[in-house]
Each structure stands twice: as structure tokens, then as C-alpha cells.
Amino acid sequence: xxxxxxxxxGKKVFRTRIIRHSLNPVWDEKLLFHxxxxxxxxxxxxxxxxxxxxxxxxxVGDASFMVSELLADAPxxxxxxxxxxxxxxxxxxMKEFQLPLSTGKEMPWEAKHAPAxxxxxxxxxVLMLSIHDRVVDT
Ligand SMILES: [Ca+2]
Numbered sequence: 001x002x003x004x005x006x007x008x009x010g011k012k013v014f015r016t017r018i019i020r021h022s023l024n025p026v027w028d029e030k031l032l033f034h035x036x037x038x039x040x041x042x043x044x045x046x047x048x049x050x051x052x053x054x055x056x057x058x059x060v061g062d063a064s065f066m067v068s069e070l071l072a073d074a075p076x077x078x079x080x081x082x083x084x085x086x087x088x089x090x091x092x093x094m095k096e097f098q099l100p101l102s103t104g105k106e107m108p109w110e111a112k113h114a115p116a117x118x119x120x121x122x123x124x125x126v127l128m129l130s131i132h133d134r135v136v137d138t
Contacts, residue, residue: 061101094120
């Protein structure tokens with residue numbers, strides 16, 4: 001199989017590279033989602049496909065999760081100051097998440113292997129504040 005993954009979130013669609021001839025692919029690709037308030041109720045859909053040079057790609061399996069499941073891990077502001085700690089800068093370690101891949105029942109390989117897809121993620125808040133010196137013409 002020559003798998004790749006299509007990841008969709010709202011109207012955004014991402015696609016990993018194809019890994020040739022692998023049943024245990026590791027993509028190690030980074031994806032950055034900007035989640036707006038109204039998007040926190042959205043689902044992230046992962047579709048694994050088997051690339052095919054000659055015909056159309058074959059469907060391998062699907063997995064999905066609610067983005068709110070990950071947002072539950074978002075750093076919380078200090079209740080008094082409303083500010084975030086230094087560890088809210090996205091440098092803290094990634095968490096791992098594994099999802100079973102739901103596959104077509106008629107597919108003999110999938111029925112035997114119960115494949116799962118694993119990803120790591122980190123949720124962070126980007127706050128950019130600055131105070132500028134104004135350039136004043138004198
Ligand atoms: Ca193929």
C-alpha cells in the first residue's frame with residue numbers, strides 16, 4: 001500500500017505526502033490549525049487513502065475527532081490576572097492520541113489488522129502584544 005492521509009477541518013483540507021510501499025507509515029508532518037471560537041465545535045476528519053498510479057486512489061479507512069477534545073487541554077489563564085503562564089507558549093511536550101481506523105468491512109486486510117492512526121498534538125495560545133515607539137516627525 002502507498003498510503004497518504006487527507007485531513008479536513010471545516011473548509012480547510014490538508015494532505016500528507018505519499019509513503020511508498022508501507023503498511024506501517026509514519027508521516028511526521030506538522031500541521032498548524034488556527035481554531036477560531038466558532039470552530040471549536042467542528043470535527044477533524046482523517047481519511048487514509050492508498051495512492052494508485054494507474055487508477056483512482058483506494059479508500060483505506062477513516063477516523064475523526066472533535067477539535068473540542070483537544071482544546072480541553074488548552075492552557076488556562078490565571079484566574080486573577082487573566083494571563084497565561086510561560087508554559088502556554090507551545091513548548092510543552094506533545095500529547096499522543098490514537099484512533100481506530102474504521103474501514104470497509106469487505107476489505108480482507110483491514111478485517112485482520114484493526115489498524116489505528118496515531119498523532120501527537122499540542123494546543124497553544126498565541127498572544128502577541130507590543131508597544132511601539134511611534135516615529136514622530138520633528
Ligand atoms: Ca497503491
